[in-house]
Amino acid sequence: MASPPELKIGQKLSEGKTKQIFELVDQPGLVLVQSKDQITAGNAVRKDQMEGKAAIANKTTSCVFKLLQESGIKTAxxxxxxxxxxxxxxxxxxxxxxxxxxxxxxxxxxxxxxxxxxxxxxxxxxxxxxxxxxxxxxxxxxxxxxxxxxxxxxxxxxxxxxxxxxxxxxxxxxxxxxxxxxxxxxxxxxxxxxxxxxxxxxxxxxxxxxxxxxxxxxxxxxxxxxxxxxxxxxxxxxxxxxxxxxxxxxxxxxxxxxLLEPKASGRVVVLMGSISDMAHCEKIKKACASYGIPCTLRVTSAHKGPDETLRIKAECEGDGVPTVFVAVAGRSNGLGPVMSGNTAYPVINCPPLTPDWGAQDVWSSLRMPSGLGCSTILSPEASAQFAAQIFGLTDHLVWCKLRASMLNTWVSLKLADKKLQACSL
CATH class of the missing domain: 3.30.470.20 (ATP-grasp fold, B domain)
Structure with a gap:
């Protein structure tokens, strides 16, 4: 590593068998955790010096905590x-x-x-x-x-x-x-x-x-x-x-x-039937980014330009990057079914439903012809999450973000319940 910046070290707050904790005078609320070259076993019944252990332990801890933090786990x-x-x-x-x-x-x-x-x-x-x-x-x-x-x-x-x-x-x-x-x-x-x-x-x-x-x-x-x-x-x-x-x-x-390196790379390609669906698609892209998944937005209509829709499909298949397609088409959704019928890649329907005809329009996404396997998810964020679950099967970093998100959702509910119970007493 390059020479670390100078820190104003304060008093020693505690010392264990393998590390020391110091206060940082100019950074209230933060401490310095200094590793030692000592290795112990059996509550220090066995104790030895191992030259270089402090650097090895610090390197290991730093990588592990970076992985956990990037996944979404709250750490010190x-x-x-x-x-x-x-x-x-x-x-x-x-x-x-x-x-x-x-x-x-x-x-x-x-x-x-x-x-x-x-x-x-x-x-x-x-x-x-x-x-x-x-x-x-x-x-x-x-x-x-x-x-x-x-x-x-x-x-x-x-x-x-x-x-x-x-x-x-x-x-x-x-x-x-x-x-x-x-x-x-x-x-x-x-x-x-x-x-x-x-x-x-x-x-x-x-x-x-x-x-x-x-x-x-x-x-x-x-x-x-x-x-x-x-x-x-x-x-x-x-x-x-x-x-x-x-x-x-x-x-x-x-x-x-x-452990910090992805084992597979993939992308989500969002196909929108009209540029007017952009706001809906941007929500999908933002949610994909939270899982570390690249997301590309394209405009194409399976009704008005089927040849162009299939050309985009072939382009995505041709570069060998694992892809999940998300079809964003309202009214009569031909985009998702056409894609699903012509690719072996996963296809997710995520129609932007409107208050007036939404209840009727959604059936064009739900009622697929036989032989098609595309799913329908109405929430833009949930469609991105489903794509992440697909990629998480082969990319541990995506899976780790999903697992941490599950934990954080559970914790937020637990804390909300505790707060409510305290107000009720």
Whole structure:
């Protein structure tokens, strides 16, 4: 990296086994998270220095948080500052580790004798542990968390907040699981922590997510594991063994950059029967942009210029870019059916219905001749979302945005209900 800009570092706010948190004097509400070259296991029963670990961990965390933020997950991460530090929103941390498991291994097997290693959890298995080194981070129930009545940055952790953290943990795991699958790597389990933003009083994903935070098995094979478990399993810590551990951490930090790269490219081509439909089509284009999907607008009429409509279709098919067509035609919609009957690409009808004849006109989009498979979606935004769901089957970045959007919709409803209940009391 280029030389980072100078920061006015204030007092040390906290220090953990692998990082230090400093206030930023000239940037109220922000902190500097400085990684350390230390690696630990078993609540620091085993502790060693690993030269370069701070930079590796910071690089991994920064990439992971960028992926989550670009997907739409609310996090404390602001930006990477240097090779070994990043800037984050100042949070009061909720002293709970949320653990999400896809595959049974590690401590779960010890606590649940009889379950074989490799048992797959569908849905995901959720657990929480109270951060208490003196008592080896005991497992907690939801009831214990509620009874603790934690109050952080002016926010009391109640049922609503617990539900949000639970649901968010699942979404975060699934996003990272989908991303790691593009590298033929199984995300086995993961631990994360949440904090309360001192400025907004929002619960956000905080702390770090690096190679200490998860188990990663390339090709689903534990013998190829690349995470900190290799360090935990060492019978003897030798310089050679530490080099092997470091190579694994470096492998992860290099691969994690690839999670930000799309695996497939596609586009939406909106065909409008008249330029008067432009406002309707612009809504589709704007919604496509929110999913990172390119969108092109064209004007053509299947009734008045069928040859031109089919020429545009052939042009889009000829360049090899995966395409979803959206047909925007009111009154008698011939555009969608003609396209659907002449292309193997998906076609979505999104007619701009008018108050006077809309109830009658919509049937020209709904009543398709046999052999045609185009769908009809009246909302411009929903038609873009459906196109995104199609592309999300092959592009993990689009899928991640869809998954985060689902979470954010659920959270907004949960918070609205909490506010309503508070007003009713």
């Amino acid at each position: 991460f602001v930006k990477q500052h240097s090779d070994t530090a990043f800037i984050a929103a100042h949070c009061e941390m909720i002293p709970i580790e949320w653990v999400c498991r896809r595959v049974a291994t590690g401590s779960f097997l010890k606590r649940n004798p009889g379950v074989k290693e490799g048992y797959r959890f569908s849905p995901l298995k959720m657990e929480m542990f109270f951060k208490d080194d003196a008592n080896n981070d005991p497992q907690w129930s939801e009831e214990q968390l509620l009874e603790a009545k934690f109050s952080l940055a002016g926010l009391t952790i109640g049922q609503c907040e617990v539900d949000i953290m639970n649901r968010s943990t699942v979404a975060i795991f699934e996003i990272l699981e989908k991303a790691w699958a593009t590298q033929n790597c199984t995300l086995v389990d993961m631990k994360i922590e949440f904090g309360v933003n001192v400025k907004t009083q929002e619960i956000v994903l905080a702390d770090v997510i690096d190679n200490d935070s998860w188990r990663l098995w390339p090709a689903g094979d534990r013998s190829q594991q690349k995470d900190k478990q290799v360090y935990r399993d060492l019978k003897e810590v030798t310089p050679e063994a530490m080099q092997m551990v470091k190579r694994n951490f470096e492998w992860v930090s290099e691969r994690v950059k690839l």
